[in-house]
Amino acid sequence: MKIQIINGPNLNLLGVREPEIYGGQTFGDYLGRLRAENPDVEIGYFQSNVEGEIINKIQESGFESDGIILNAGGYTHTSVAIRDAIKSVTAPVVEVHISNVHAREEFRHHSMLSAVCLGVIAGFGTDSYRLALDALRATK
Secondary structure (H helix, E strand, C coil): CEEEEEECCCHHHCCCCCHHHHCCCCHHHHHHHHHHHCCCCEEEEEECCCHHHHHHHHHHHCCCCCEEEEECHHHHHCCHHHHHHHHHCCCCEEEEECCCHHHCCHHHHCCCCHHHCCEEEECCCCHHHHHHHHHHHHCC
16 A cells, blocks of 8 residues: 655644644654554655645645545645645545644634545544544555
8 A cells, every 4th residue: 555645834843833732743753653553555755835846746646646644734724726636636635634623723624625535634643644544544
């Protein structure tokens, strides 16, 4: 199984940025653990603060992977272009959020992406990625 994780803006700052919301662990540390716990899955990783680069990665991996785990960060609430990219590819996409976006500011309650994703997982810290991986495994 081949899974692509795509993280959006500011997620390169995990472990530093607002640890009370996002925790104190870097994504690199978490990713190492996720890969070790799932040796039978090829887990690719990409992060960008640039919307167009995220779209390019969705298009690049969306026809050759078995699924995409996407945390689009702030673009979740604003990007019709990322939504259209998700709709354009054949790989199922699971939208993830580290925090419970529904317990935060009201503007975070609406996702432009949810309706075109297989599902949404939010509020379980970085473990949201493992839950998304489990969901993608269940579709195969």
